[in-house]
Amino acid sequence: xxxxxxxxxxxxxxxxxxxxxxxxxxxxxxxxxxxxxxxxxxxxxxxxxxxxxxxxxx
Numbered sequence: 929x930x931x932x933x934x935x936x937x938x939x940x941x942x943x944x945x946x947x948x949x950x951x952x953x954x955x956x957x958x959x960x961x962x963x964x965x966x967x968x969x970x971x972x973x974x975x976x977x978x979x980x981x982x983x984x985x986x
Contacts, residue, residue: 938978945974 952967 938981941974941978941981945971945978948974
């Protein structure tokens, strides 16, 4: 059965990752490299969660 109203489970993670990357860009432009590094690392961790959720189960 096709589920038309089923939401994408990774949509929330993608939105959160985009927000982290935007915050990281702002921190970098303001010269706060430490915050940029931390936010980028958090965004990469979210990206790994997205990949894990979308990868086919073997």
